[in-house]
Amino acid sequence: MYDYITRHPILEFKRGKKVKFHFEDTELEGYENQPIAAALHAAGIKVLSFSDKYNRPRGFFCAVGKCSSCLMEVNGRPNVMVCMEPLRAGMRVKRQKGRGKSR
Amino acid sequence: MTGSRYEMPDKKSEICVIGGGPAGLEAAIAAKELGAQVLIIDDNPILGGQLIKQTHKFFGSKAHYCGVRGVDIGTVLNEKAAALGVEVVNNATVVGYYDNDTLGILRDDTFSAVRAERYIFATGASENMLAFDNADLPGVYGAGAVQTMMNVYGVVPGRRALVVGSGNIGLIVPYQLLQAGVEVAAIVEIMNKVGGYYVHAAKIKRAGVPIYLKHTVTEVQGKESVEAAVISQVGDDYTCLMGTEKTIECDMILIAIGLSPLCDLLHQAGCRIDYIPELGGHVPYHDKNMRTSRSNIFVCGDLACIEEASTAMLEGRIAGARAYESLHGRKSRAAEIARQAQKELDIIRTSPFEERIVYGKKKFFPGQVPEAKS
Numbered sequence: 393m394y395d396y397i398t399r400h401p402i403l404e405f406k407r408g409k410k411v412k413f414h415f416e417d418t419e420l421e422g423y424e425n426q427p428i429a430a431a432l433h434a435a436g437i438k439v440l441s442f443s444d445k446y447n448r449p450r451g452f453f454c455a456v457g458k459c460s461s462c463l464m465e466v467n468g469r470p471n472v473m474v475c476m477e478p479l480r481a482g483m484r485v486k487r488q489k490g491r492g493k494s495r
Numbered sequence: 496m497t498g499s500r501y502e503m504p505d506k507k508s509e510i511c512v513i514g515g516g517p518a519g520l521e522a523a524i525a526a527k528e529l530g531a532q533v534l535i536i537d538d539n540p541i542l543g544g545q546l547i548k549q550t551h552k553f554f555g556s557k558a559h560y561c562g563v564r565g566v567d568i569g570t571v572l573n574e575k576a577a578a579l580g581v582e583v584v585n586n587a588t589v590v591g592y593y594d595n596d597t598l599g600i601l602r603d604d605t606f607s608a609v610r611a612e613r614y615i616f617a618t619g620a621s622e623n624m625l626a627f628d629n630a631d632l633p634g635v636y637g638a639g640a641v642q643t644m645m646n647v648y649g650v651v652p653g654r655r656a657l658v659v660g661s662g663n664i665g666l667i668v669p670y671q672l673l674q675a676g677v678e679v680a681a682i683v684e685i686m687n688k689v690g691g692y693y694v695h696a697a698k699i700k701r702a703g704v705p706i707y708l709k710h711t712v713t714e715v716q717g718k719e720s721v722e723a724a725v726i727s728q729v730g731d732d733y734t735c736l737m738g739t740e741k742t743i744e745c746d747m748i749l750i751a752i753g754l755s756p757l758c759d760l761l762h763q764a765g766c767r768i769d770y771i772p773e774l775g776g777h778v779p780y781h782d783k784n785m786r787t788s789r790s791n792i793f794v795c796g797d798l799a800c801i802e803e804a805s806t807a808m809l810e811g812r813i814a815g816a817r818a819y820e821s822l823h824g825r826k827s828r829a830a831e832i833a834r835q836a837q838k839e840l841d842i843i844r845t846s847p848f849e850e851r852i853v854y855g856k857k858k859f860f861p862g863q864v865p866e867a868k869s
């Protein structure tokens with residue numbers, strides 16, 4: 393159910409320790425220190441948040457921490473750039489609605 | 496946690512390089528070789544900038560790493576910088592340039608300040624977006640972004656791609672998608688010819704991927720994320736021709752229509768910014784020493800003009816050497832580094848692909864520019 397490139401003609405991927413984390417109400421697996429966005433996309437999750445005004449689904453765009461299209465709520469904190477933020481065991485990741493609220 | 500902690504442990508350095516891509520790394524290496532105290536700040540865990548995702552072999556001359564894969568060039572530069580003792584602060588984003596010539600830095604939720612006598616900005620560029628119906632749906636990605644996901648993290652965010660733009664990025668990334676086992680439906684290009692190098696286009700065509708010239712994407716369809724795209728032929732005035740629409744099934748759209756220099760910090764620093772489309776849009780003014788309108792600030796690489804890794808490295812060497820000289824006075828070794836790099840730059844820039852850049856750089860100095868050229 394997780395989609396990672398396993399065979400590649402040029403690259404070899406070094407991955408961290410396998411860890412569990414939460415996305416909304418489900419428990420998922422990922423690799424420690426990979427960006428949260430990579431873990432989510434490997435699990436087939438593309439919708440990361442909903443826009444402020446029209447509630448439209450949003451995904452990442454730049455994947456290098458520049459565009460703010462991938463802001464999610466992580467451990468209760470809003471506006472975390474998940475294309476850069478490293479995954480840790482037990483993280484609670486939620487789709488952000490609009491500008492997000494601190495909890 | 497509710498917010499960031501604010502601390503000002505004032506780090507000091509002679510020369511501070513912002514951005515550790517090929518340009519910033521070479522700038523740091525040159526300045527350090529000459530004997531300056533150098534600090535690099537970069538927002539990634541690993542230095543190398545765009546190079547860390549480039550699995551294809553570069554071409555050009557041996558001196559510019561021809562035949563070497565981008566990832567490996569990054570490794571070489573990292574090792575050089577480490578061996579010389581360049582100080583590196585990674586995972587740190589420079590978020591502001593303040594009145595007293597101090598940088599604000601955010602790292603692990605902690606805010607701190609850095610003060611240096613000279614700054615060399617090498618922040619690179621960000622990918623341009625394109626407007627069409629539903630352009631905001633998940634699945635519409637920057638081509639470089641997909642390349643990062645795929646080549647750095649081993650994750651491909653889709654199974655069938657449509658690529659918009661046929662510059663080198665628009666040609667190389669789909670080829671790498673194929674290598675990773677992902678389907679590429681097509682490449683669309685609004686101009687009447689392929690924008691990138693012929694060799695890259697030939698590889699793509701051999702792999703059976705159609706390149707639709709004089710076409711653009713007009714709409715993306717899908718509920719929660721991309722399920723299909725509508726492309727359309729354009730006329731000589733680049734408007735869509737009715738009745739030529741085609742629906743292409745795909746679950747991701749890769750936008751590869753160009754990059755824009757990341758010059759917001761320089762704006763804040765009060766550097767003169769000019770609009771020069773040939774160089775990528777808003778770019779910081781700089782002279783041939785890579786010095787901006789503010790005498791303590793130098794620039795290099797994609798930030799100074801959207802070009803390529805080899806020229807970014809050479810500009811980096813010039814910026815590093817000249818920043819050193821501006822602090823410590825003239826030194827023959829510094830002049831030699833800058834002269835050599837300039838010579839190599841001049842050779843690269845004789846290529847027809849570089850005509851636009853040469854013309855654009857002249858625009859910083861009105862009087863040198865011949866009138867109108869489209």
Ligand SMILES: Cc1cc2nc3c(=O)[nH]c(=O)nc-3n(C[C@H](O)[C@H](O)[C@H](O)COP(=O)(O)OP(=O)(O)OC[C@H]3O[C@@H](n4cnc5c(N)ncnc54)[C@H](O)[C@@H]3O)c2cc1C
Binds near residue numbers: 517518589618664
């Ligand atoms: C798909 C693709 C293929 C390419 N192929 C080739 C090729 O074959 N040959 C070639 O010569 N060139 C190629 N290039 C171009 C080349 O990669 C770039 O021109 C080059 O990387 C520019 O170097 P740079 O150091 O200026 O910027 P970058 O490599 O973009 O590095 C800038 C660094 O600064 C960091 N940064 C930015 N802002 C901040 C901030 N505020 N705080 C901290 N850090 C910051 C960035 O995260 C990054 O690490 C290619 C590019 C792409 C995308």
